[in-house]
Amino acid sequence: MIEREIRPFATARKAWLFSDSVPGADASAVIYSLMLTCRACNVEPYAWLRHVLTELPKRQAGDDVTDLLPFNHANR
Template identity: 50%
Template sequence: NAAENAIRPFVVGRKNWLHSNSVKGANASAAIYSMIETAKANELEPYAYLSYIIKELPLVETIEQFESLLPWNVKNEHLAYWH
């Protein structure tokens, strides 16, 4: 089942998350895990995707540019350099 496979990393890691020292830390972890799983769901390699958006985000000036960085708008060809 695709849903079960998507949540498996969260179930396996939940004991590690008990050691989040703050609400901000837990929220940051949740945001990163969400980005990783969304990249996977869109058939992107997570490390390459995160590297790509970290490089591109400082250059964003419009909402359209921002939206072009969302995982469902990024093509694997954009990430070829980051593999």
């Protein structure tokens, strides 16, 4: 069970070796972290991502977006 839980980290670590830039690697890590947060909160990642990408354009720059995080989406 533990091996199955850490496998995604090992896979991602190998993928990050091929990032062309530090900002690119940081962006990959953020997306990966959000997807794993969805999994931990029992939120379907694709549905959550669709929701976030339709809600973000409706927001003004600087608006609070914490309500869009996966653990808040799980409470809907």
